[in-house]
Amino acid sequence: MPMTITEKILAAHTGREKVEPGELINARVDLVLGNDITAPVAINEFEKIGAPGVFDRERVAMVPDHFVPNKDIKSAEQAKQMREFSRKHNLVNYFEVGVSGIEHCLLPEQGLVGPGDLIIGADSHTCTYGALGAFSTGVGSTDLAAAMALGETWLKVPESLKFVFNGELKPWVGGKDLILYVIGDIGVDGALYQAMEFAGTAIEKLSMDGRFSMCNMAVEAGGKNGIIAPDEITRAYVEGRCKRPFKFYQSDPDAGYARVYHYDASLIEPQVAFPHLPENSRPVSEAGQVEIDQSVIGSCTNGRIEDLREAAKVLKDRKVHKNVRLIIFPGTQEIYLQALREGLIEILIKAGAAVSTPTCGPCLGGHMGILAKGERCIATTNRNFVGRMGHPESEVYLSNPAVAAASAILGRIAGPWEVL
């Protein structure tokens, strides 16, 4: 019986030859994840279970990243609860401020997720790891608590959708643009409960960082997971990095899909998603005159080294517009260091950017870049809901890093070709 890559990974973690869409399974998890917002709730629930300990102290990752460095006393208490729990249970993968970073940039970088893995995390963007050919999905805190105790979770095997991108990408078009384009096409619930598999010649050539951006936003189409079949690009990333054995799975050629979408990748332009849903995407060239107050480059979607390189390419020897605050936050300390070594940070600061320590802060309106009433922001983040980055009457526009950088220079939404 032919299976998709998602079905194969789920079957392997259930000890079965095959699984079918719609089936409920109890699956073994390779890693579970919590952050400083979701872990405190999970820890409280975990204590109620009365389990002797976590199922495996190497497979429970705790990443303080949302409100750290602690933004206020309450956040400090939450981070402390997480730290103390990690110490009590001797968790190997607790990441303190200073060595930490944004969870979905950090865990792949640290070799804690690999091809063929099954991962759940109490964060909706856990779907990012599908870029490595893993099955990964977001859950809530109670699900995390149960998985910390049992080392397994219940899942409904999703139907799969396939998105095939053939053709050569235009300049300045990357994974972020492809996923915004898809969400614009199918809507914010266009893949509700389903697996989103990305394939085609454009995906085969897409870098790892571009693939992370794509799979990261599967949840913004309602998807359960995003996934890309592992190949030589994946192998180059995981070899020597991955701390556990990994396995490459591929979809069978005759596997069943609920629907297959075909796109001519050569026709897709850099995208901007207008307020207040990620599905409101359109080409930058059709954005019109939209003045901005702030530009944010970073997050679990676009906080990786390639994203910073792209931003620096646009900002080199140029200045941020006098009416704009440009805030750049690298995804991890390692990415930050790499950007330093490459001279990118100097370029960004000379252009007038505020470069921040890794944090999820601005993306979710937590801290480090909140918007006032009526303000507009272009951001390489993943959500532009009402009030997402601050005041309910502020606005967020989503784009790739080059567009966010060009917009910071011109003070309005712009393509990089307008400044280069």
Place this chain on the structure above:
Amino acid sequence: MELKGRVWKYGSDVDTDAIIPARYLNTSDPAELASHCMEDADPAFPSGFKTGDIFVAGKNFGCGSSREHAPIAIKAAGVSCVIARTFARIFYRNAFNIGLPIFESPEAAEDIREGDEVMVDVDRGVINNITTGKTYRFAPVPPFMQQIIAAGGLINYVAKKIEAGRGN
């Protein structure tokens, strides 16, 4: 079980930032979360709400972040249940796990108006709009979800599983 209350009607794609803005996620205290439930999206809600009232919404209710604080805020505010055309995946799981009753019924979600009096007969699978006299059926709860509910939520379900394991 019967749930009865006055309806607060919302549109489609109500996201978890609207249900509980991230600026309040520095606490997990249900009462505190409840006091900010829907405050940006519906300023009338905090003052006009009565315990037992019901949310009725369009498609993809609870989309966005995985924050369990969203269903916790709704439940702790005293909302007796949420009826929607569809629910976002993580919200759906979270609601069951924490014991917030939710029901999928496209017809009810379409028809029912703000301020209607509605009664849900959970066991019979029927939603009754007392104001208009119309009734609707909702999608049956999957058997595994029923097991979780019968156990008193996921945590009790897991605790029993672990307890049973110790006996072996």
